[in-house]
Amino acid sequence: MKTLNFYRQKRKDGGMRTGVEFNGERILELFEPGDSPFDSALEWFIDVRWQGARLPSSPETIRSWLIKQNDLIGRQLQQTADELSEAGMDSGWPLTKPFANRQQEFSGKIVCSAVRRLDFREIRRKLLDLKSAWPELIRSLPAFHMDMAA
Secondary structure: OEEEEEEEEEEOOOOEEEEEEEOOEEEEEEEEOOOOOOOOOEEEEEEEEEEEOOOOOOHHHHHHHHHHOHHHHHHHHHHHHHHHHHHHHHOOOOEEEEEEOOOOOOEEEEEEEEOOHHHHHHHHHHHHHHHHHHHHHHHHOOEOOHHHOO
């Protein structure tokens, strides 16, 4: 079974890492450094994870496929944000919201969490921001090269 993982992570030093892994290997990634002294601990993260036999495997086919999933991902991000509003702070963390496509070609889940209480309140906004930015964000991700890792 193939796996695909989109991730968006905010670090304590203000750095932001956004990327895609295929079967555990980084394929696309953008790292934007923060303004604070180096600290790679995460403040919050949002993952969109898929499993399926027919998932794409090369960087550009993955990019195209992710853009085509815009409507499905947008609905899932919205539902997850709505669930956060209803569940409040006492929900189990990380929050995991499973989904599947109509053709049952893959299953997926949105997984998100934050370290501090303030970040939990803001994660809903981050989910909605990701929904709005999805196609352009995916288009902007460069192919990952090991020498660029931060």
